Amino acid sequence: MDDDELIQRAKQGDPDAWRELYRAHAGRLVVWLEARPSGDTASTAEDLAAEAWLTAAQKIVDFRGDSSDFAGWLFGIARNLHANSRRRSLRRRTDPTAHEDLQDTQVTEGHEGYLAGQDWVKQALGSLSARERDVVGCIDVVGLDVESTAQALGISAVAVRVAHHRGLRKLRRAGSGGQPPVSAASSGSR
Numbered sequence: 001m002d003d004d005e006l007i008q009r010a011k012q013g014d015p016d017a018w019r020e021l022y023r024a025h026a027g028r029l030v031v032w033l034e035a036r037p038s039g040d041t042a043s044t045a046e047d048l049a050a051e052a053w054l055t056a057a058q059k060i061v062d063f064r065g066d067s068s069d070f071a072g073w074l075f076g077i078a079r080n081l082h083a084n085s086r087r088r089s090l091r092r093r094t095d096p097t098a099h100e101d102l103q104d105t106q107v108t109e110g111h112e113g114y115l116a117g118q119d120w121v122k123q124a125l126g127s128l129s130a131r132e133r134d135v136v137g138c139i140d141v142v143g144l145d146v147e148s149t150a151q152a153l154g155i156s157a158v159a160v161r162v163a164h165h166r167g168l169r170k171l172r173r174a175g176s177g178g179q180p181p182v183s184a185a186s187s188g189s190r
Contacts, residue, residue, distance in 0.1 A: 053074075079134075
């Protein structure tokens with residue numbers, strides 16, 4: 001596939017081209033990274049996104065495709081950086097605060113429903129397999145298409161469609177019952 005005009009300009013270092021790519025993908029990238037569990041409070045989604053953009057700028061010469069393919073490529077870079085960060089934090093245990101050390105947080109009046117909804121969403125998404133959660137996040141939260149999601153996650157388009165279907169089916173069941181399903185990991189069965 002040939003590069004389109006925007007990618008050619010980005011390869012030549014045109015700041016306007018990079019600005020255009022950044023405006024199109026930066027917000028979605030951060031939202032997607034925030035939805036992925038990292039295990040490391042020292043590494044934020046914004047940090048990983050910035051590192052992904054830096055890596056993309058360094059490797060843009062090797063990229064082949066048009067500006068719509070760029071999203072999948074960028075998200076694939078971010079996925080790899082996130083995986084490396086997660087492995088590093090698990091290996092080094094860089095999280096400075098254990099959950100049991102946290103004090104009870106004060107909830108201002110009127111926010112209970114919002115917080116309960118957030119908890120329900122986290123539980124519902126937590127009931128999905130990692131692949132289903134990633135696919136649903138890419139397609140339904142970030143807005144990537146099937147091909148870009150496949151490229152970002154390093155899986156086939158068929159696997160994306162299957163995981164998306166299964167994930168949405170589980171979320172629909174969770175929504176109709178009012179409670180998120182218990183994940184296989186938390187129920188002890190697999």
